[in-house]
Amino acid sequence: MDSLILRGGRPLEGEIPISGSKNATLPLLAATLLAPGFYRFTNVPQLKDVRTMSNLLRILGAKIDESGHELLIDTSHASHIEAPYDLVKTMRASFYVLGALLGRHGEARVSLPGGCAWGPRPVDLHLKGMEALGATLTLDQGYVVASALPLKGATFEFGISSVGASANVLMAAVRAEGTTVLKNVALEPEVTSLALFLNKMGARISGIGGRDLTIQGVAELQPADAVMSPDRIETGSFMCAVGMTKGKVKLTHADPQQLTAVIEKARQAGLTVSVGADWISVEHSHGKLRPIDVTTDVYPNFPTDLQAPFMALATIADGVSHITDTIYADRFTHVAELFRLGAQIHMDNNIAVVTGVPKLTGAPVMSTDLRASVCLVLAGLAAEGETEVKRVYHLDRGYEKLEEKLSRVGADIRRAEGDL
Numbered sequence: 420m421d422s423l424i425l426r427g428g429r430p431l432e433g434e435i436p437i438s439g440s441k442n443a444t445l446p447l448l449a450a451t452l453l454a455p456g457f458y459r460f461t462n463v464p465q466l467k468d469v470r471t472m473s474n475l476l477r478i479l480g481a482k483i484d485e486s487g488h489e490l491l492i493d494t495s496h497a498s499h500i501e502a503p504y505d506l507v508k509t510m511r512a513s514f515y516v517l518g519a520l521l522g523r524h525g526e527a528r529v530s531l532p533g534g535c536a537w538g539p540r541p542v543d544l545h546l547k548g549m550e551a552l553g554a555t556l557t558l559d560q561g562y563v564v565a566s567a568l569p570l571k572g573a574t575f576e577f578g579i580s581s582v583g584a585s586a587n588v589l590m591a592a593v594r595a596e597g598t599t600v601l602k603n604v605a606l607e608p609e610v611t612s613l614a615l616f617l618n619k620m621g622a623r624i625s626g627i628g629g630r631d632l633t634i635q636g637v638a639e640l641q642p643a644d645a646v647m648s649p650d651r652i653e654t655g656s657f658m659c660a661v662g663m664t665k666g667k668v669k670l671t672h673a674d675p676q677q678l679t680a681v682i683e684k685a686r687q688a689g690l691t692v693s694v695g696a697d698w699i700s701v702e703h704s705h706g707k708l709r710p711i712d713v714t715t716d717v718y719p720n721f722p723t724d725l726q727a728p729f730m731a732l733a734t735i736a737d738g739v740s741h742i743t744d745t746i747y748a749d750r751f752t753h754v755a756e757l758f759r760l761g762a763q764i765h766m767d768n769n770i771a772v773v774t775g776v777p778k779l780t781g782a783p784v785m786s787t788d789l790r791a792s793v794c795l796v797l798a799g800l801a802a803e804g805e806t807e808v809k810r811v812y813h814l815d816r817g818y819e820k821l822e823e824k825l826s827r828v829g830a831d832i833r834r835a836e837g838d839l
């Protein structure tokens with residue numbers, strides 16, 4: 420398993436291009452199952468999770484050619500309906516194909532997901548939404564077996580705001596007979612971009628961008644092309660990298676509009692942030708970082724996926740920070756590893772009380788999930804001496820060429836091929 424080896428303390432100067440959004444790409448790939456034909460996706464990030472979803476589509480009968488940041492997808496013969504356990508268990512978002520399979524074939528057999536290592540992550544809202552649309556669901560040896568001949572429009576309210584459940588149920592609703600009203604739909608940009616893409620395919624969704632969507636079911640949809648939007652979580656992670664090191668970096672091909680809460684928090688931490696239409700410039704040239712109080716919440720509030728990266732900033736701030744995750748109460752596996760670098764953190768349920776220290780000291784640390792991994796890389800950028808971040812296959816799920824992007828702006832970071 421590969422590791423990243425870092426030596427901290429180097430200021431970052433220059434430009435970093437932001438890649439396409441992993442979490443926007445995955446639901447759009449699932450949506451290609453809804454209409455047979457050819458799709459051209461561009462600005463697609465070269466990530467392990469995108470390859471996993473592409474492999475799942477191939478298992479379902481699609482043909483996919485990847486060249487650079489472009490995917491050519493042909494779902495003309497995507498006639499299979501089973502998403503197998505040994506693939507779905509590696510990536511929770513695989514479960515998103517359930518709604519598209521029901522929308523296209525009226526039946527599906529999808530393994531219950533596994534996904535990240537922290538805590539239980541139920542799919543009850545996905546299943547309740549499908550049942551509301553007339554699907555009959557049974558559980559068979561860890562698989563959800565669904566049939567809906569036909570899907571029927573209905574009114575359904577999500578008990579809590581769920582990105583995946585909103586995406587999954589929406590992909591079934593666009594083919595349900597009659598009118599569907601979905602209430603309390605997640606506002607995350609990835610749900611909005613999916614809804615816009617479905618309309619480009621011929622769906623009839625109104626209220627996009629709001630909590631309530633009205634969908635007039637259609638008998639068929641057509642393929643469409645798509646350009647992936649910038650990855651807002653990668654952008655926020657690189658903002659933290661500047662805070663950990665000093666320096667000045669311009670993040671290009673970015674979308675500041677999706678990061679209002681994050682930019683506000685970065686400024687509170689003492690970073691100088693200026694924005695343009697498609698760029699964000701972050702500067703931290705002098706003085707200590709200021710402590711921050713972060714509480715994660717659903718969009719447009721501060722995202723849980725940047726909880727761990729911003730905790731890295733807090734470890735070296737001049738004071739005490741409070742980091743609360745209201746989305747995932749147990750998403751703190753990075754804390755134990757930060758201790759190894761000299762961080763001072765006290766856990767109180769889902770609140771991390773972080774007392775800034777004058778400096779971190781390099782050490783070997785272990786990645787446990789995608790965002791915890793990048794938190795450790797960020798800490799390594801500041802730590803004195805050498806830090807080895809092990810098991811970076813977690814990182815490769817969601818950050819494209821991270822070590823290349825960081826070394827190009829001056830970081831001392833390299834990948835070490837590990838044993839298998």
Ligand code: EPZ
Pocket residue numbers: 441442445511512535539540541542543544545546579580581582583584605609722723724746747789790817
């Ligand atoms: C999406 O996961 C993202 N993944 C996650 O990013 C992100 O952390 C999460 O949304 C929250 O923003 C993708 O977009 C591929 P949810 P998802 O359903 O859809 C509970 C990353 O790092 N819930 O919005 O799985 C759930 O337990 C990944 O890129 C139910 O109770 O998240 C959680 O507490 C990690 N029942 C809350 O809702 C359900 O049926 C929000 O989860 C579904 C969810």
